[in-house]
Amino acid sequence: MKNDLRRRSRKIKSGIAYFLCALSAILALIPLVLILGYVIFQGAAALNIDFLTQLPKPVGETGGGMGNAILGSLILIGIAAVLGLPVGVLAGVYLAEFRNPRLSWTVRLLADILSGVPSIIIGVFVYTLLVLTMKRFSAFAGGVSLAILMLPTVARTTEEMLRMVPDSLREAALALGIPRWRTIVSIVIKTAGGGIMTGIMLALARIAGETAPLLFTALNSRTWPTGLDKPVASLPVQIYTYAIAPYADWHEQAWAGSLVLVLMVLLLSVGSKLYFGRKMRSVK
Amino acid sequence: MTSKDNLRVRLAAASRTVRGRFGDSLFKSIAFLAATGIVVLMGLLVYKLYQTADLSIKEFGLGFLTSEEWDPVKDIYGAKPFIYGTIVSSLLALAMAVPLSLGIAIYLSQFAPRWLRSPLAFVVELLAAIPSVVYGLWGIFVLAPFLGQTIEPFFSDNLGFIPIFQGPVYGVGLFSAAVILAIMILPTISAISRESMLNVSLEQKEAAQALGATPWETVRMAVLPLARPGILGAIILGLGRALGETMAVTMVIGNRPEISASIFAPAYTIASVIANEFAEVTAGLHMSALVELALILLVITLLLNLLARLLVRKTGSRAGKGKRT
Numbered sequence: 001m002k003n004d005l006r007r008r009s010r011k012i013k014s015g016i017a018y019f020l021c022a023l024s025a026i027l028a029l030i031p032l033v034l035i036l037g038y039v040i041f042q043g044a045a046a047l048n049i050d051f052l053t054q055l056p057k058p059v060g061e062t063g064g065g066m067g068n069a070i071l072g073s074l075i076l077i078g079i080a081a082v083l084g085l086p087v088g089v090l091a092g093v094y095l096a097e098f099r100n101p102r103l104s105w106t107v108r109l110l111a112d113i114l115s116g117v118p119s120i121i122i123g124v125f126v127y128t129l130l131v132l133t134m135k136r137f138s139a140f141a142g143g144v145s146l147a148i149l150m151l152p153t154v155a156r157t158t159e160e161m162l163r164m165v166p167d168s169l170r171e172a173a174l175a176l177g178i179p180r181w182r183t184i185v186s187i188v189i190k191t192a193g194g195g196i197m198t199g200i201m202l203a204l205a206r207i208a209g210e211t212a213p214l215l216f217t218a219l220n221s222r223t224w225p226t227g228l229d230k231p232v233a234s235l236p237v238q239i240y241t242y243a244i245a246p247y248a249d250w251h252e253q254a255w256a257g258s259l260v261l262v263l264m265v266l267l268l269s270v271g272s273k274l275y276f277g278r279k280m281r282s283v284k
Numbered sequence: 285m286t287s288k289d290n291l292r293v294r295l296a297a298a299s300r301t302v303r304g305r306f307g308d309s310l311f312k313s314i315a316f317l318a319a320t321g322i323v324v325l326m327g328l329l330v331y332k333l334y335q336t337a338d339l340s341i342k343e344f345g346l347g348f349l350t351s352e353e354w355d356p357v358k359d360i361y362g363a364k365p366f367i368y369g370t371i372v373s374s375l376l377a378l379a380m381a382v383p384l385s386l387g388i389a390i391y392l393s394q395f396a397p398r399w400l401r402s403p404l405a406f407v408v409e410l411l412a413a414i415p416s417v418v419y420g421l422w423g424i425f426v427l428a429p430f431l432g433q434t435i436e437p438f439f440s441d442n443l444g445f446i447p448i449f450q451g452p453v454y455g456v457g458l459f460s461a462a463v464i465l466a467i468m469i470l471p472t473i474s475a476i477s478r479e480s481m482l483n484v485s486l487e488q489k490e491a492a493q494a495l496g497a498t499p500w501e502t503v504r505m506a507v508l509p510l511a512r513p514g515i516l517g518a519i520i521l522g523l524g525r526a527l528g529e530t531m532a533v534t535m536v537i538g539n540r541p542e543i544s545a546s547i548f549a550p551a552y553t554i555a556s557v558i559a560n561e562f563a564e565v566t567a568g569l570h571m572s573a574l575v576e577l578a579l580i581l582l583v584i585t586l587l588l589n590l591l592a593r594l595l596v597r598k599t600g601s602r603a604g605k606g607k608r609t
Binding site for chain 1: 290305307308310311312314315316317318319320321322323325326328329332333335336383384385386387388390391392394395396404406407408410411413414415416417418419420421422424425426467470474498499500501503521524525527528529530531535555558559562563574575578581582585586588589590592593
């Protein structure tokens with residue numbers, strides 16, 4: 001009788017724990033739904049062709065858009081990709097293919113730590129490194145800070161993807177007398193290509209939404225981009241500027257900008273995940 | 285040793301052609317440069333910040349950490365309100381995010397029906413994909429007014445005798461910042477804890493079940509103890525993210541360099557003051573003081589990340605031996 005009671009209370013306890021865990025999963029979905037809901041509804045209301053193609057209007061005039069900021073963001077991401085991708089992928093290749101235990105251990109740890117450094121600190125770093133020496137804010141400096149931010153992610157995913165390539169492939173290529181570098185470039189990297197691309201797209205998605213490191217490197221601008229050595233507007237910085245300004249129509253534009261930004265980021269990250277998921281299944 | 289055999293095969297093949305050997309050494313050097321580039325970058329990061337902060341370090345010494353005055357007009361700088369705001373907002377966020385994240389991780393790795401697990405995990409991780417500035421925008425116009433009109437007045441009316449709930453409520457302030465931060469670090473903590481719970485071997489769980497443990501007892505006695513280092517690592521990584529988070533916090537914390545007892549009062553964080561003041565500053569002591577703040581934040585996050593990575597790696601190798609469940 002006593003035993004029975006104890007068993008029942010243990011079962012009830014287990015049921016409560018199950019309920020609480022399921023409840024926390026549901027609770028986590030609430031902010032997601034709310035944020036996406038607000039961004040979609042508020043954003044869609046203010047979104048139009050002008051918003052995507054026009055320059056911002058001066059204070060007091062309505063209309064105008066964030067065309068320059070959208071273009072600026074693409075330019076900044078482009079600079080970051082050109083600088084960050086080769087270094088990141090090659091660093092990943094070194095970690096996976098040339099096994100030098102002590103250096104690899106250090107690089108891996110530092111890459112992991114670097115990915116945890118707050119992005120605003122990378123902005124301060126690039127400011128002291130480039131903006132102070134070139135004596136101007138520039139698209140280039142903004143691109144460099146984004147490149148540094150994507151470097152560890154790209155290096156680590158490249159390494160992990162290359163490690164998944166079976167050694168038998170490498171051995172087969174080497175047995176055919178193909179030099180090692182060609183084996184790596186045209187066989188190992190090619191085999192792991194889908195996974196590496198996924199990592200790259202996730203890294204791009206992350207830097208596309210970064211604001212803090214651009215605040216004092218790329219700064220902001222109310223005109224179309226004119227050169228890599230000039231300040232340039234970007235979507236996240238423009239959203240921030242508009243959100244904290246006291247004008248209602250700027251707030252609407254900030255929501256529209258957020259919708260564009262969220263779509264861009266989700267397209268990159270969700271798209272790459274779905275693509276990679278399909279790829280993995282077809283391998284299996 | 286298969287790896288030695290591999291090496292021998294590779295070496296033999298590589299030395300087959302002189303051209304191949306040259307290409308190999310060139311390729312290896314380039315890859316080596318890229319890998320060491322990360323090491324150099326980290327070194328340069330610490331060096332440049334230290335160099336720029338030097339002026340402020342010499343001027344204020346350790347008093348920088350304890351002084352409460354931050355006055356660009358008088359050129360006097362103290363870091364205490366910012367350190368306080370950073371730490372308190374992050375700890376409050378942890379207090380909210382950790383129980384929820386662990387619940388999610390347990391549900392996703394142990395309790396949820398199999399078909400629901402990966403879609404649900406995917407959806408929770410979407411929270412991590414939303415840019416920080418979008419959180420901030422939502423925070424300013426939706427979350428902060430909501431908290432300021434409902435939850436904050438409730439606490440200050442009913443529990444106002446406790447100092448942390450006293451004083452006027454504005455909506456923007458430490459509490460709103462902490463709620464935003466909690467939402468933002470939730471996916472980080474839950475994803476990494478879930479990973480380490482999945483790494484617990486099936487044998488351990490079966491052993492507990494064979495002894496008649498209920499599902500919850502299995503989690504508590506078999507899964508959680510083995511996943512503990514990974515969970516701890518996940519919490520520390522979440523803390524690191526919260527400490528350095530800039531945009532969302534800047535937009536809802538109120539940006540006032542004061543230390544008040546109430547969690548509803550406006551405050552300021554290290555990252556926020558850098559975001560607000562750095563672009564307008566030209567040189568001199570003000571900039572140096574801001575960079576010193578950045579250096580303090582960098583050192584804290586470096587140490588936390590180092591600790592977290594070592595902990596996460598430990599579960600990966602220890603509990604990861606068994607079959608994945």
